[in-house]
Amino acid sequence: MRFFLKLQLIGIWCINEWMRSGSPSDVRIVELGPGRGTLMDDVLRAFSKLKMRNVMSVHLVEVSPTLSEIQMRKLADPLEECLTSSNENWYQRCKSIHGPEVSWYKELSDVPKGFSFYVAHEFFDALPVHIFQKKNQVWHEMLIDVDDSIDAEHHLRFVLSFASTAASKLLLHKELENDCETVEISPQTGIIVENITKRIQEDGGFALIADYGYSGEKGLTFRAFRRHQLHHPLCEPGTADLTADVNFSYFKRIIDDRVTTLGPISQNTFLQNMGITVRLQMLLKNASPDVQESLISGYKMLTEPQQMGEKFKFFAFMQHRDEYIPAGFTPL
Numbered sequence: 251m252r253f254f255l256k257l258q259l260i261g262i263w264c265i266n267e268w269m270r271s272g273s274p275s276d277v278r279i280v281e282l283g284p285g286r287g288t289l290m291d292d293v294l295r296a297f298s299k300l301k302m303r304n305v306m307s308v309h310l311v312e313v314s315p316t317l318s319e320i321q322m323r324k325l326a327d328p329l330e331e332c333l334t335s336s337n338e339n340w341y342q343r344c345k346s347i348h349g350p351e352v353s354w355y356k357e358l359s360d361v362p363k364g365f366s367f368y369v370a371h372e373f374f375d376a377l378p379v380h381i382f383q384k385k386n387q388v389w390h391e392m393l394i395d396v397d398d399s400i401d402a403e404h405h406l407r408f409v410l411s412f413a414s415t416a417a418s419k420l421l422l423h424k425e426l427e428n429d430c431e432t433v434e435i436s437p438q439t440g441i442i443v444e445n446i447t448k449r450i451q452e453d454g455g456f457a458l459i460a461d462y463g464y465s466g467e468k469g470l471t472f473r474a475f476r477r478h479q480l481h482h483p484l485c486e487p488g489t490a491d492l493t494a495d496v497n498f499s500y501f502k503r504i505i506d507d508r509v510t511t512l513g514p515i516s517q518n519t520f521l522q523n524m525g526i527t528v529r530l531q532m533l534l535k536n537a538s539p540d541v542q543e544s545l546i547s548g549y550k551m552l553t554e555p556q557q558m559g560e561k562f563k564f565f566a567f568m569q570h571r572d573e574y575i576p577a578g579f580t581p582l
């Protein structure tokens with residue numbers, strides 16, 4: 251319920267852009283890292299009364315067997331058989347409760363090509379980063395070492411590499427002009443963004459990325475959360491979620507010459523441009539007092555600057571088209 255308004259508007263964003271693209275008759279919704287399947291459930295609900303429902307298929311890229319099971323339980327029509335496969339590109343497939351077929355893949359390159367919407371919500375911030383720090387004008391990679399000192403707090407510690415590393419040789423040259431003292435680079439992000447860009451160039455479509463992120467310089471953003479509280483990343487490794495904010499200028503730098511990029515803009519700006527306040531008022535009219543309370547607190551969390559309104563960003567890219575601006579990136 252917390253994210254309901256936002257997830258519905260992401261669905262409406264896809265419908266709007268599909269219609270503006272001439273309503274192609276075979277369209278894929280590809281979600282990277284669907285978590286508990288909430289976004290796709292809300293998106294499919296938004297589609298369920300529309301013509302688009304009959305021409306679309308859903309493709310989920312998920313590496314976690316546990317989460318893919320949870321997603322299947324949320325999305326699958328309980329009256330239909332779900333299939334699993336080890337010799338197809340997909341590893342799981344079902345008919346969704348809202349109609350369209352849903353397939354699961356371990357990686358994006360397995361997803362069939364064609365006009366697609368690529369949606370990633372809090373996905374890129376979960377991908378691993380290499381961290382580099384400048385000391386006395388020399389870049390070093392931040393590594394993890396055993397801490398065997400008597401007063402060691404976590405038995406592990408961060409250290410700076412003595413010499414250059416394979417990652418610093420391969421990745422750092424693009425960042426050297428950067429004036430900041432700390433740089434985080436995610437090669438996996440680069441590979442996935444490149445892959446989406448190539449697909450969009452060849453077959454058309456849109457990517458909508460929503461994540462904690464920044465443009466330009468930010469420094470060290472790598473951190474851990476356990477039960478929604480900040481947690482030391484080296485304390486009991488494996489028990490906390492690790493995250494690093496997404497550097498959208500890195501996205502732009504690698505794809506700007508091949509596709510049109512929009513943003514990043516704050517979540518508040520995107521949602522206001524998409525009409526979140528009007529949508530809230532419509533939903534409040536027929537809601538019970540409990541639901542009203544939860545809709546209003548969700549709205550505040552999504553839009554207020556000190557909550558997610560400013561820190562969370564939206565970024566989009568698409569095939570070059572003259573003077574075309576997707577919804578949300580300019581006031582409706």
Ligand SMILES: C[S@@+](CC[C@H](N)C(=O)[O-])C[C@H]1O[C@@H](n2cnc3c(N)ncnc32)[C@H](O)[C@@H]1O
Pocket residue numbers: 282283284285286289311312313314317356357370371372373376377
């Ligand atoms: C932080 S969760 C975000 C979940 C959801 N999108 C949301 O906003 O609530 C990250 C998701 O990405 C998945 N994931 C992480 N690394 C991945 C990878 N390399 N390929 C595909 N999925 C991945 C996780 O299993 C999880 O479903």
